[in-house]
Amino acid sequence: MPSWITEASLRAEHGLAHGSEVHLPEGSRLTPSASQLLAERKIRIKYIADDGRVFLPDDADAGASEKTPVHPLTSANVRPGNRCAVCNSHVEKKTELLTLLDSEQLVPKTHPRIALRGKLDTLISQTVWVQTQFAVSFEKYPALCHSLADLRSFMGNLLRSEVTGEAQAEISMGDLDDKTIHEISHHPLKYLGHDHIVPELSHGPNVSLLNVLRAMAREAEVEACKAFQTDSFSLTRPDIVQGLNRLSSALYVLMLMVLVVETTGSLPEIGVIS
Template sequence: MKVLTEEILRNHYKKIKSKKYVISKEILITPSAQQYLKDNEIELIVDEKSQNGKNPQENLEAIDKKVERKYKYQCNYTGGYFEEKPEYMTHLYGDKLVYKDHPRIILRGKLDSLQSKILEIQILVNKNKLVKLQKDLDELLQFIRNILRAEVLGEELAEIKLFGLGEEEIREISHHPEKHFKFKHVLPHYEMGDIVIGLNTLRSNARETEICGIQAFKKEESIERQDILIALNRLSSGIYLLMCRYLGGFYR
C-alpha cells in the first residue's frame, strides 16, 4: 500500500499551487502529511480518479520517484526524505534513517563496546604471554563481529560455536562448573587479579547487551531474531567459561 508523506506533499506543492489534493482510497496518509494539509488549508479529496482523469496513485508514484532521485536518505518513521543526514540520526539499513536512540542502534553500540573491552583485556593477556587465552579472545571477538554483521545486514547467524564447543556444551559447562573444574560457581573477588576481573566485567556487559537485544527485537507478543538472542545468551556463558578456565589453570 502506498503512503503519502509530508515530504511528498511539500515537493508536489513547490510546483502545483492548489487548495485541493485528490488521492485514491488505497493510499495511507501519515500524521505529518495530515497536519501539513491542515496547516495549509488544503482540502483532501478521496476518490478513484483525479480531476484530470488520471489515477491519483499513479501521480503519487511519479512524484515519489522524483523525490527518491533527489534525496539521498529516507526517514524510517515517516517515509519523508533528506538531502543531508541529520546529526541526530543514523542508518538502520540501506538509506533508512532512525534516531540514534533506536533500540537496534543501542544494541549495535553495546556490541561495539564489547569489542573494545576484549581488546583491553587482550593487552593484559599479551603482557602475561597467555597464548591460548589470547586465541580464545580472538575467537570471541570474531563471534561478536559476526553477530553485529548479521544484525546490520539482516543475515541469519551460522551455527553457534565457541572454543570448539557447541551452544549446548557451553550452556552445560557454564551452568555446572563443578563437573568440569575443581570448584563451584565463581564469586569474583579482586584478589583473583586483573584478567579475571576484566573478564567478569566483559561478562556483565554481555548480559546487558542481551537485554538490549530483547528490547530491540521484542514486537508485542513475539520475538524477532531469536538466532541473535540465543547467540548473545551463549556469549555471556562463553565468557564465564573463560573465567573458569583461567582460574582452573587451563591457560598456564
C-alpha cells in the same frame, strides 16, 4: 611474490569462531589446509590493502587499481540511501539526530537497535583492550588467548548480523560449541573441576577483566531484547538474543578456565558432554 597463509598462522593470529571472518593482507594466498580450515568453519575472507581498503576474495587476483573496495563491516560497495523509516520519503539533508538503520533507512539515534549497536561497539572495544592484556599474561597458555580471540570474532559477527540482517551463526570458543559452552556454564565443577564463582578481589586481575566483558555482554543482551521483543513477547531476532546469552556464558566459562589455570598451572581436560 605473494605471502602464504598457513593453517598454523591462522590459528596463531586470528579468531576462528564459526561463521566469523578473517582479514588477510592483500596479495596473500592460503595453503590447502588453511583454506580447508576456513571452509569447515564457514569463515568469510576479506583482504586488506596497505592503505586500509577492504576487498572481497573474488577480486583477490586483481591489482588494487582494478578492485572495488567494500565497507569493512557490511561488505557493501554502494552509497547508502537516505530514506526516512517513518514517512518513507527521501531525506535531503541528514541531521545529527539521524543515522542509518540499514542500507536505506534513516532513524533517530535513540532507536533501540542503534542503542544495541552502541552496547556491542563498547563491548568489542573493551574486548580488544583485554586481549592486549592477555597477550602478555597468558603467553604460556595460547589456548586461552585463542578462546578470547574467538569470542571477539563472534562479537563482530553479531554486530554485522544485526546491521545486515544475516542469520547469526552459533557461538564457538576453541573446540567448544554452543551446547558444550551452555552445559559447562551450568555445571563447571563437573567439567572444569571448580564450582561456580562470584568474582572477588582474590580471583585476580585477569578474571576481573573477563568479568567486565561478561557483564557488558549481559547488558547487550537486555538491549537486544528491548530491540527485538514483540507485543506478544516473542523475538524477531532470537538468533541474536541467544548469541548474546551464550556469549556471556562463554565469557563465564573462560573466567573459570583462567582461574583454574592460575590456581593449578594447567588447563582442564574437558570430558564428553552428555
